[in-house]
Amino acid sequence: MAELSIRIDFGPELRVGPGKIALLEQIAALGSISAGGRAMDMSYRRAWELIEELNTIFGKPVVESRSGGRKGGGATLTPLGLALISRYRAMERAAAAATEPHLKALAGEIANA
Numbered sequence: 001m002a003e004l005s006i007r008i009d010f011g012p013e014l015r016v017g018p019g020k021i022a023l024l025e026q027i028a029a030l031g032s033i034s035a036g037g038r039a040m041d042m043s044y045r046r047a048w049e050l051i052e053e054l055n056t057i058f059g060k061p062v063v064e065s066r067s068g069g070r071k072g073g074g075a076t077l078t079p080l081g082l083a084l085i086s087r088y089r090a091m092e093r094a095a096a097a098a099t100e101p102h103l104k105a106l107a108g109e110i111a112n113a
Contacts, residue, residue: 002103002110006092014057020050021088024081027051027063031074054084 007017019040026036027047037047054062062081066074077085 002107004092004096004099004103006088006095008088008091010057014053016054016057016084016088020054021085023047023050024054024062024077024085027075028077028082028085031076033063033065033075036075054081058084 005018007015009015023036023040023042026039027033030036030039033047033051034044037044040047051063058080060080061078062084063075064078066076
């Protein structure tokens with residue numbers, strides 16, 4: 001079955017897509033930028049770069065980090081970060097519903113080739 005993937009372009013280098021949304025979801029679930037990155041097989045540095053890209057796009061933080069090291073640190077999503085996930089997933093569901101017959105038809109063409 002074919003699947004639809006959504007990427008929102010706010011400018012040439014300003015994008016939000018499934019990878020950044022998945023990272024936010026991992027950070028929310030695991031309470032840490034480093035743990036969220038590890039869950040996606042990426043370094044803390046790369047995870048932080050993606051978070052910074054989101055902060056740049058929206059002009060305010062999507063994640064709040066707490067320093068403190070062992071058992072004292074961590075990260076949570078800001079209301080913007082939570083809203084970003086919610087809105088992205090809603091757009092994804094709406095687009096998937098709207099394109100389902102077309103995706104099925106295209107997948108059928110591949111199977112018939």
